[in-house]
Amino acid sequence: MHIGITSPIVVQHPSNAADWEAGAGIEELVRIARQADRLGFHHLTCSEHVAVPVDIAAERGATYWDPLATLGFLAAHTDRIKLATQVLVLGYHHPLAIAKRYGTLDVVSGGRLILGLGVGSLQEEFELLGAEFEGRGARADDALAALRASLSQSNPEYHGTHYDFENLVVKPHAVQTRVPLWIGGRTPRSLRRARSQGDGWVPFGLPLGDLESMLAKGEQREDFEVVLSAGAPLDPLGNRAAVADSLERRRQAGATIVSASIHATSAEHYCDQLATLRAIGDELDVEFHSNQIGATS
Structure with a gap:
């Protein structure tokens, strides 16, 4: 199992955003990203919303950094x-737009x-962007197939029910032979x-027992990733035992990757929490990408 980081600052959800994040910016985010990278954590995240209606922002949050700009900056x-x-x-983008923009990020x-x-x-966001809301599931399925045919290809070709293209050049394109596609959702269909x-x-908003039951149904490929949220923000310095228990329960439920939010009062505290989380992960035989624990950040 690996541990990834649900990036702070870039998404400020009312249920778990800390007060310090409202005044933080790119400098704090880069500091945290460098620490997570140095310690060998699996991934950083960034979500997408273009514009959230005011009345819905109270439930979903209003702050959503653009993922392409944000992840491109963090890549450097x-x-x-x-x-x-x-x-x-998926419904907000043509598959080739994703292939080109995020293929460039892969480069x-x-x-x-x-x-x-x-x-x-x-x-409301679909309507704002002129995207079709009805039938979005079928359109997403076709978009996924089109993406799989297009990513990492200079001359993509696809003929589907909603997307149809050939005789095109897309350069640059992703350098990975197979870009991992993680599908979000909370339903059996997802x-x-x-x-x-x-x-x-990448499920969300479901009790751990429900996730375990859903995962037990149907066959799963050996290379298939199950990316489970750690639940409430982890507090490694404050309660090591609770953090270890949370991680172990998710491993038992079938997680191959845990995507963790971290309790912190500042960027400095966040970095200290990451170092302790790495130590807890080592005790649990969690896999990390880097062994450079003694390096300077």
């Missing part, structure tokens, strides 16, 4: 940590892109979609 300040969109809404990051993708549920068309599943 890190070396090994993977960069995950969690998630892009500049040295092949560290993970594309987390979702169907989307905010109807898990089926992930298993049939993706490389991993």
